[in-house]
Amino acid sequence: MSLSIVDFIVFLGIAQGIFLAITLPLAHKNNKSANQVLSLLLVLACAMLVARILFVRIQGLWFLKWANVPDIIIFLFGPLGHLYFRRLFIKPTQKFSLGYIHLLPAAIFCLFLVYVFVLGTEGYNSKYFSGDLFYPFMLIEGIAILLNFYYYLKILKLLIDYQKMEKQQLSFNQGAVEFTKVLMILSIILILVWGGSYLGRYILGYSLPFFNYSTIWIGLPLVIYVIGFYALKQPEIFRVQFQDKExxxxxxxxxxxxxxxxxxxxxxxxxxxxxxxxxxxxxxxxxxxxxxxxxxxxxxxxxxxxxxxxxxxxxxxxxxxxxxxxxxxxxxxxxxxxxxxxxxxxxxxxxxxxxxxxxxxxxxxxxxxxxx
Structure with a gap:
């Protein structure tokens, strides 16, 4: 069984992600609460990459319906990413946790998975190959892209607000801001590539050369590398307290x-x-x-x-x-x-x-x- 360049990069991403998910909470006490969320994000990213390998390598129509399961992770990246940066930048005295509303899209997608498995292997494959699931898939992926872009904007606003409060409360600059800017650039590139892939597949009716799943699967490990590099080297972050404007x-x-x-x-x-x-x-x-x-x-x-x-x-x-x-x-x-x-x-x-x-x-x- 030969490995492509994409497979090789994905395997590296999985190894890097597992290593960091284990070591960050144990060996890195700085920014502990934020790194706990980061570890969970890394585990989820690795799970998506493993699913990608299995989807390509496992032969058999019985596996088609199972390939939908890892997609639930797509609905968790945005909320968990926002939670990570809230914990990284804002003082722990200001409580912030994910409300149930942030998990609602993932819960609704679980209902779709229930429907998929109720159909059974033959029923699902019949609908899949006949094109009956084209519009449901189009709707699900479109919502996923919009949700991830929404949380991207929330994190961007958090970064802007943090930079304003940093000048009010600190007399120095921190590397965490530059770290976040790099992640924001990589994230918007991935979202745009994902949007291009979606546009080509569902609207234009053909795949664009550089806007496809392979590009996204290469980009995901790249984000993991960047997170790992900065998270291991960064010192304790001085969190700010968002003051009452009034x-x-x-x-x-x-x-x-x-x-x-x-x-x-x-x-x-x-x-x-x-x-x-x-x-x-x-x-x-x-x-x-x-x-x-x-x-x-x-x-x-x-x-x-x-x-x-x-x-x-x-x-x-x-x-x-x-x-x-x-x-x-x-x-x-x-x-x-x-x-x-x-x-x-x-x-x-x-x-x-x-x-x-x-x-x-x-x-x-x-x-x-x-x-x-």
């Missing part, structure tokens, strides 16, 4: 005396303790030092200083970096070393913050400094 926009949250007191304490922490040098500084950590709530501090920064927590902290880091340049420390140290010393956790974060504040790149600024 509370955060309350113009009278603090009275003038409280505002002045908080500003004085904040100035002392910046000037004397230089808290901005902590490259993992968070809103909660700084508010604890100020002995106030994170909502109060966030309100102060947004409404009085007219800035986000991220921008507020990084302006002092940039000022400290510029001071080091004035002291000619860049002649004996690398720029990366200097940016770490002033509190940045990555060169990309430093470069972006520097350009936003100084309006030019660090290298151009240093060139101008040398020419003086």
């Amino acid at each position: 509370k955060s926009e309350n113009k009278n949250r603090l009275n003038p005396a409280e505002i002045e007191s908080l500003k004085r304490q904040l100035d002392l922490l910046i000037e004397q303790e230089q808290v901005f040098l902590n490259n993992k500084l968070t809103l909660n950590e700084l508010s604890a030092k100020l002995k106030t709530s994170s909502n109060n501090l966030s309100w102060l920064l947004n409404n009085i200083y007219k800035t986000s927590f991220y921008d507020f902290v990084n302006q002092f880091r940039i000022a400290a970096f510029l001071n080091k340049l004035e002291n000619k420390e860049h002649l004996t140290k690398t720029l990366f070393t200097l940016c770490l010393e002033v509190g940045f956790n990555s060169k990309s974060t430093f470069n972006k913050a520097f350009k936003d504040l100084v309006k030019e790149t660090p290298s151009n600024y240093i060139k101008k400094l040398k020419s003086k």
Whole structure:
């Protein structure tokens, strides 16, 4: 029995998925609750790949009706994917679980499976080859594509909201956001390929060359590889708390005396303790030092200083970096070393913050400094 390239890639995907599904909960304690959902997703993905191998390799009309069973997984990827990213990005104090409504499409598909098995092998095969199941299959797959696209949009909105809240609560960028962006790109490509395959098969009446099941089965292991690579290497994710919009926009949250007191304490922490040098500084950590709530501090920064927590902290880091340049420390140290010393956790974060504040790149600024 010869193996095609697609079969080989699928086998690799199965092996990778099983390995990660077992090791992530045991060996990787970071982001434990999210990784539990990820492990389940990996198991389901592997089950789909195994089903694909069996469908191609097993000969016999008796197996046709059984080939429908793994398709239930298609209705679970979206809800579980959304649950994974909710647990990855949002603090566990904010409870979120899948409601029954999210499992309803999978439950309805189970009723279709009951119908398939009630028909029996001969009855199902008769309807299958006569074309009586063409429109039911068309409806089921169309709903599956729309549902997965719907959850894709929900995850995309979650990512956008997270990036906004990240700037309000963290003074640094995290690799998890880039990880999610890569997954989002791969996911939309798979959905578009799937949609193209659907369009060709059911609407145009013929299969398009690069939009078919083989492409989708290659893409699924690819997503597994990406998930495995990032999930194993990523550190603990700093989750954010989605604040009540009405509370955060309350113009009278603090009275003038409280505002002045908080500003004085904040100035002392910046000037004397230089808290901005902590490259993992968070809103909660700084508010604890100020002995106030994170909502109060966030309100102060947004409404009085007219800035986000991220921008507020990084302006002092940039000022400290510029001071080091004035002291000619860049002649004996690398720029990366200097940016770490002033509190940045990555060169990309430093470069972006520097350009936003100084309006030019660090290298151009240093060139101008040398020419003086």
